[in-house]
Amino acid sequence: NFLLTQPHSVSESPGKTVTISCTRSSGSIASNYVQWYQQRPGSSPTTVIYEDNHRPSGVPDRFSGSIDYSSNSASLTISGLKTEDEADYYCQSYDSSNLWVFGGGTKLTVL
Amino acid sequence: EVQLVQSGAEVKKPGESLKISCKGSGYRFSNHWIGWVRQMPGKGLEWMGIIYPGDSDTRYSPSFQGQVTISVDKSISTAYLQWSSLKASDTAMYYCARVVTTTNWFDPWGQGTLVTVSS
Numbered sequence: 001n002f003l004l005t006q007p008h009s010v011s012e013s014p015g016k017t018v019t020i021s022c023t024r025s026s027g028s029i030a031s032n033y034v035q036w037y038q039q040r041p042g043s044s045p046t047t048v049i050y051e052d053n054h055r056p057s058g059v060p061d062r063f064s065g066s067i068d069y070s071s072n073s074a075s076l077t078i079s080g081l082k083t084e085d086e087a088d089y090y091c092q093s094y095d096s097s098n099l100w101v102f103g104g105g106t107k108l109t110v111l
Numbered sequence: 112e113v114q115l116v117q118s119g120a121e122v123k124k125p126g127e128s129l130k131i132s133c134k135g136s137g138y139r140f141s142n143h144w145i146g147w148v149r150q151m152p153g154k155g156l157e158w159m160g161i162i163y164p165g166d167s168d169t170r171y172s173p174s175f176q177g178q179v180t181i182s183v184d185k186s187i188s189t190a191y192l193q194w195s196s197l198k199a200s201d202t203a204m205y206y207c208a209r210v211v212t213t214t215n216w217f218d219p220w221g222q223g224t225l226v227t228v229s230s
Contacts (some may be wrong), residue, residue: 047220090156100146102156105155
């Protein structure tokens with residue numbers, strides 16, 4: 001099994017760019033795809049990035065995902081921040097022992 | 112539109128049993144795994160287990176094995192999560208979500224069922 005570690009919180013101003021990291025503790029980040037879910041207060045999670053860097057229809061292109069093999073991590077980047085982006089963000093991957101793993105979540109504050 | 116609709120909030124006492132539901136629509140329910148995810152108050156997401164409605168094949172997270180039972184009635188496109196004896200520590204929001212099995216992620220998610228266990 002492995003862990004996915006995210007920063008507890010990040011904050012940035014409207015219009016700026018923020019990046020949230022998700023570091024895999026063991027095994028290669030390339031072993032399985034990474035997804036990112038957005039959870040606004042009082043709502044269920046929704047997918048903003050799937051399969052490392054793909055956006056579902058309806059998700060603005062301000063959201064992008066990437067993989068850094070050197071640091072064994074995935075990143076979610078949100079550019080042109082809007083107040084509506086304020087939410088918790090979770091990364092998620094999969095283990096070959098049939099386990100779905102979530103990161104601990106990052107609270108994004110747009111101030 | 113693919114949709115998962117969960118049963119309403121529950122308030123129970125410790126030791127009581129409970130079964131919550133998740134009804135799928137807008138797709139062939141039998142052909143897609145359904146997962147359950149727990150979110151304790153103020154905490155993150157935890158994968159509990161999955162079930163394949165076609166044959167009721169079920170997999171549990173080691174953390175939840177023996178603590179809950181996942182089942183399905185494919186004739187009414189509904190998956191279930193049940194407890195035989197609730198504890199206060201089971202107080203949480205519970206989400207169901209369809210599994211995208213080709214690449215192992217969850218989409219869409221149900222609206223969640225809040226379970227409160229208190230004496």
